[in-house]
Amino acid sequence: MRVNLETATLPDGRTVSCVNAYEVGFGWHEVMSADFSRHGLTLPVGGNFVDVGANIGLFCLRLRDLCPEARICALEPMPAAFAALRANAADMGGTVEIFNMALGSAPGKIEFEYCPGITALSSSEAGARKTLSDGLRTLLFGTGVSADIRAIIDRTGAQEMIDDEAFVEQLFRTEQITADIDRLDAVAERLAIGPIDLLKIDTEGQERAVLDGIGPDLWRNIRQLLVEIHRGEDELRTIRADLEKHGYCCSIESHPMSEGGAPVFHIYAHRG
Numbered sequence: 622m623r624v625n626l627e628t629a630t631l632p633d634g635r636t637v638s639c640v641n642a643y644e645v646g647f648g649w650h651e652v653m654s655a656d657f658s659r660h661g662l663t664l665p666v667g668g669n670f671v672d673v674g675a676n677i678g679l680f681c682l683r684l685r686d687l688c689p690e691a692r693i694c695a696l697e698p699m700p701a702a703f704a705a706l707r708a709n710a711a712d713m714g715g716t717v718e719i720f721n722m723a724l725g726s727a728p729g730k731i732e733f734e735y736c737p738g739i740t741a742l743s744s745s746e747a748g749a750r751k752t753l754s755d756g757l758r759t760l761l762f763g764t765g766v767s768a769d770i771r772a773i774i775d776r777t778g779a780q781e782m783i784d785d786e787a788f789v790e791q792l793f794r795t796e797q798i799t800a801d802i803d804r805l806d807a808v809a810e811r812l813a814i815g816p817i818d819l820l821k822i823d824t825e826g827q828e829r830a831v832l833d834g835i836g837p838d839l840w841r842n843i844r845q846l847l848v849e850i851h852r853g854e855d856e857l858r859t860i861r862a863d864l865e866k867h868g869y870c871c872s873i874e875s876h877p878m879s880e881g882g883a884p885v886f887h888i889y890a891h892r893g
Contacts (some may be wrong), residue, residue: 624704638708639677640701640740648676652683655847660872660889662845666690668818672847673724673831675806676741677705678713680821685713685808692716694814698723698800700739718812723802723824726833731802738792746826746852759820804834809842816842823849829860840867846890853884864890 624690626638629645639645657664664670667690672680675695685692695717697703703721710717722732757856798866809817820843822831828848835843846864850857861871869890 624701626705626708637677637679637682638705640705641738644739644741645677645679647811648679652679655683655887657889660874661870661891662819662847662889663891664688664691665818669814669816669818670694670821671805671809671817672696672821673826674805674821674823674825675706675719676702676823678709678717678719680823681706681717682709682713684715684819685715689715691818692718692814694718694720694812696720696724696808698731698802699735699740699743699798701735701737702743720808721801722808723800723827724805724808724834725802725827725830726804727801728807730799733800734795734797735798736793736795738794741796742793742825743795744827744851745824772859805831806834806836806838806839809839813833816844819845819847821847824851826851828852829856832860832863844892845869846888848888848889848890850886850888854886857884857886857888864888868892 625638626640627642628636629639629642630636631645631649637645639861664684664687664810666688668688670684670688670691670693672678672684672693672695675681675697676699678695681693681695685689693716695706697719698721701722703719706719710719723733725731731745733743733745805820822828829852830849832848845870848860848864850860855874861873864871870893872889874887874889875885
């Protein structure tokens with residue numbers, strides 16, 4: 622797939638590669654909103670971090686800022702987002718290993734609905750993608766959104782184009798992408814990752830399958846997790862209960878997308 626990347630400027634003046642510049646402001650806000658210490662997580666300067674569903678690498682960049690000596694392994698299955706991730710990883714410095722693949726409960730191939738207009742909506746779960754799309758439509762077109770979120774949307778420039786029907790149609794258009802998929806425990810063994818100080822999972826509805834791809838030996842080597850839940854409160858309760866059975870203390874926080882009515886949550890989990 623031939624990819625024509627754009628660039629976007631972060632609030633601190635740094636430039637990052639991206640698929641769509643208007644996505645970056647909201648994505649960076651989400652990354653910067655993660656308050657690890659408030660939820661009991663600690664990030665060692667030289668830790669091992671795994672980012673599943675890395676998109677263009679904004680979370681990786683935040684980790685690199687906080688932990689300049691860390692080893693970061695980032696996985697992203699969408700080719701266009703992966704191209705931006707590769708460019709950004711090259712500029713971060715330190716050890717950032719990137720892989721163009723998905724994770725799940727079994728190895729093989731997986732079909733995605735790729736959303737080129739908003740890459741963060743891409744998902745192998747049609748229901749989760751629709752829920753996120755509906756939530757974003759509410760943020761763009763609805764009322765009752767907080768001033769902070771509205772300001773971020775306004776800065777993207779998308780608000781100025783939402784009266785353009787062709788732009789909106791393009792924004793939510795999808796296409797089929799086939800990606801390689803494997804279990805996390807198999808990948809961790811191949812890469813000799815060792816103990817994982819933070820496992821971040823943001824896979825637009827595939828979170829349960831990613832967790833199912835972790836065997837008993839690897840569970841013992843994962844110190845902390847940050848999991849974004851996209852399939853509602855029932856899924857949230859189930860995954861929280863499973864993490865607690867594995868010995869984690871869990872803290873829950875709503876995602877900014879929840880202001881649009883999408884039931885998206887963050888689980889912060891650490892060993893008690």
